[in-house]
Amino acid sequence: MIRPAATADIEFISALQNRPDYLSMIAADHPDQLRSYRTDPSKHLLIFQIDDTPAGFLLLSIGGSQGVVELRRCALVKPGHGLGTLMLSELKHHVFRTLEAHRLWFDVAADNTRARRAYEKAGFVCEGALRHHWKRRSGDYADLALYGMLRDEYDA
Numbered sequence: 001m002i003r004p005a006a007t008a009d010i011e012f013i014s015a016l017q018n019r020p021d022y023l024s025m026i027a028a029d030h031p032d033q034l035r036s037y038r039t040d041p042s043k044h045l046l047i048f049q050i051d052d053t054p055a056g057f058l059l060l061s062i063g064g065s066q067g068v069v070e071l072r073r074c075a076l077v078k079p080g081h082g083l084g085t086l087m088l089s090e091l092k093h094h095v096f097r098t099l100e101a102h103r104l105w106f107d108v109a110a111d112n113t114r115a116r117r118a119y120e121k122a123g124f125v126c127e128g129a130l131r132h133h134w135k136r137r138s139g140d141y142a143d144l145a146l147y148g149m150l151r152d153e154y155d156a
């Protein structure tokens with residue numbers, strides 16, 4: 001299930017963002033920034049949990065009255081075991097049913113093949129690319145692939 005992150009979850013999220021094997025895949029927020037998201041109405045900081053145990057997190061940026069939601073970050077404790085498919089299914093339900101959004105989109109490092117495979121399996125459409133758009137923590141510039149899904153596509 002997906003639930004709003006509590007203050008007690010900040011350490012878990014921060015540790016996940018700063019995992020050495022995720023350095024080239026996701027950006028990291030300062031813990032103070034993570035705490036501020038909890039009270040920011042334009043952000044949804046969420047925990048994906050299985051049997052009461054946090055298994056991952058998601059950060060959404062809510063586009064006000066436009067109904068356009070951006071997935072800003074997501075990561076699992078145990079990648080590559082099919083949990084992403086479950087987490088993305090719950091994410092889509094949250095965005096299109098609970099928030100009744102019109103569109104969900106995000107970018108991903110073009111060389112993050114595992115994540116791209118999980119997104120494509122979940123039905124997201126690759127909508128384009130941005131060359132050298134993200135300066136990774138390692139200092140190199142990554143190409144980004146853009147993905148999106150419309151509510152009509154979710155409903156179909």
Ligand SMILES: CC(C)(COP(=O)(O)OP(=O)(O)OC[C@H]1O[C@@H](n2cnc3c(N)ncnc32)[C@H](O)[C@@H]1OP(=O)(O)O)[C@@H](O)C(=O)NCCC(=O)NCCS
Pocket residue numbers: 022025026073074075076077078079080081082083084085086107108109112113114115117118121
């Ligand atoms: C992105 C993420 C949430 C996806 O969840 P996941 O549980 O790993 O995804 P799944 O296991 O459901 O699906 C992964 C797919 O990629 C495949 N895959 C695994 N490793 C791969 C690799 N190195 N190259 C290509 N495909 C790969 C898997 O076989 C699976 O496809 P299949 O079901 O057709 O066999 C997770 O990998 C993660 O937390 N990654 C680290 C952080 C990250 O990259 N976040 C995304 C930033 S945009």
